[in-house]
Amino acid sequence: MLRLFGHAASINVRKVLWTCEELGLAVEREDWGGAHRPTSAPEFRALNPVGLIPVIDDAGEVVWESNTIVRYLAASRGRDDLLPPDAAGRARVERWMDWQVSDFNNSWRYAFLALVRRRPDYQDAAQIERSLAACAQMVRIVDDVLRGTSGYIAGDAFTVADVVIGLSLHRWRSLPADRPEFPHVERYYRLLCERDGFRRFGRDGGP
Numbered sequence: 001m002l003r004l005f006g007h008a009a010s011i012n013v014r015k016v017l018w019t020c021e022e023l024g025l026a027v028e029r030e031d032w033g034g035a036h037r038p039t040s041a042p043e044f045r046a047l048n049p050v051g052l053i054p055v056i057d058d059a060g061e062v063v064w065e066s067n068t069i070v071r072y073l074a075a076s077r078g079r080d081d082l083l084p085p086d087a088a089g090r091a092r093v094e095r096w097m098d099w100q101v102s103d104f105n106n107s108w109r110y111a112f113l114a115l116v117r118r119r120p121d122y123q124d125a126a127q128i129e130r131s132l133a134a135c136a137q138m139v140r141i142v143d144d145v146l147r148g149t150s151g152y153i154a155g156d157a158f159t160v161a162d163v164v165i166g167l168s169l170h171r172w173r174s175l176p177a178d179r180p181e182f183p184h185v186e187r188y189y190r191l192l193c194e195r196d197g198f199r200r201f202g203r204d205g206g207p
């Protein structure tokens with residue numbers, strides 16, 4: 001069975017769990033990272049030299065980096081609907097995934113650690129405001145794009161890009177702060193809520 005290393009409060013672990021749900025894959029998860037077993041342990045470093053969760057072991061194939069894992073799972077199971085096999089189709093999906101893991105994630109990080117995780121080392125009011133403003137700017141971009149699609153972030157059909165963008169939007173919506181309203185994002189969120197995987201690992205899976 002597919003093994004997944006990482007605790008389930010992590011947004012990056014939940015990307016993998018949601019993808020497994022889309023694929024109908026059984027997964028055996030072990031708690032690592034956060035308050036669980038430390039990722040500095042030598043047996044964890046042997047799996048992932050950069051010491052971050054999630055990591056998977058798929059019958060001996062070890063993969064780390066959440067978006068890479070998501071792509072690997074879709075491609076290895078032949079799910080061309082979730083990740084097109086041609087270069088142009090892939091690029092239309094992957095660009096959103098790269099943007100999510102870099103710009104979008106980094107925008108909400110400070111505010112999330114301050115306001116949701118309540119980390120004492122993340123309580124600088126000016127940085128919280130900057131983070132909220134930067135994140136709103138990212139969500140506005142998504143809203144503008146969704147206005148022009150009839151469904152999902154990369155077009156008319158659900159793809160793995162929606163897994164990672166959907167979870168980031170969920171995090172944005174969980175920030176206890178004044179947030180601008182984005183009607184197309186709200187419509188998209190309701191659409192994602194029709195999927196078991198998003199309900200389990202997004203909407204009901206914690207902030």
Ligand SMILES: N[C@@H](CCC(=O)N[C@@H](CS)C(=O)NCC(=O)O)C(=O)O
Pocket residue numbers: 010011012013032033034038039051052053054064065066067101
């Ligand atoms: N770019 C990496 C980021 C992974 C990451 O930051 N993981 C965090 C949890 S979300 C982590 O391992 N933190 C250390 C820990 O939990 O002990 C990915 O997408 O997989």
